[in-house]
Amino acid sequence: MRTNLDFSPLFRSSIGFERMLNALDAASRAETIDNWPPYDIVKAGEDEYRIAMAVAGFSQDELAIIQEQNMLVVSGQKANGEDVQYLHRGIAGRSFQRRFELADHVKVVDAGLVNGLLTIDLKREIPEEMKPRQIEIGTGNAMPKAETKQIDAETQAA
Known part of the structure; x- marks a missing residue:
């Protein structure tokens, strides 16, 4: 529930x-x-990740990986091939679309398909202007002191 x-x-x-x-x-x-296709998400380093997805039966031409802002979309579409009569069909060949929400500054670095396993390498690359930086404290270049003026007020007794 x-x-x-x-x-x-x-x-x-x-x-x-x-x-x-x-x-x-x-x-x-x-x-x-939807549990298909099965996948793993691995933390490969401090700022490195890898998605491994089992896409048996799909070729490179039938797969698409698209990154839009903070969304990674992996989709597969089987090409319409010859009409085959199956006696038993155990290998799923249906189309799929899997979405992954990415954190800020995570980019796709590489992707590969080997032995039916699609691997997508991701890396978080924080821009230089957003990284912490050390500020040096200077000496001798202090701002000049402002002159202080004293206002004398005469008091008159009535």
Whole structure:
């Protein structure tokens, strides 16, 4: 039994977390879960990841990998071939589309198909302007002190 959560109170009381809350909201609304094709997600290093997907029976020409902003879409479409009469069909050849939500600054580095296993290498590359940087503290170049003026007020007795 799935319970739908209401994230509207979090939207009202948080600033800058819209993407995370939208992702949680979208994940809670997922209706059907398709388990095909099977895949693994491996953390290969500090900022490196690999998706391995079993796509037996698909050739390179029948697969497509598209990255749009923070979404990676892997799809497979079998080419319409000759009309074959199967006595038993155990290898799935149906079309598929698998979506992966990527974090900010994650890019596809490489992809390969070997022995029916599609591997997609990903890497998080943070731009230089977003990395922490050391600020040196200078000496002798301080701003000149502002002159202080004193206002003399004469007091008159009545």
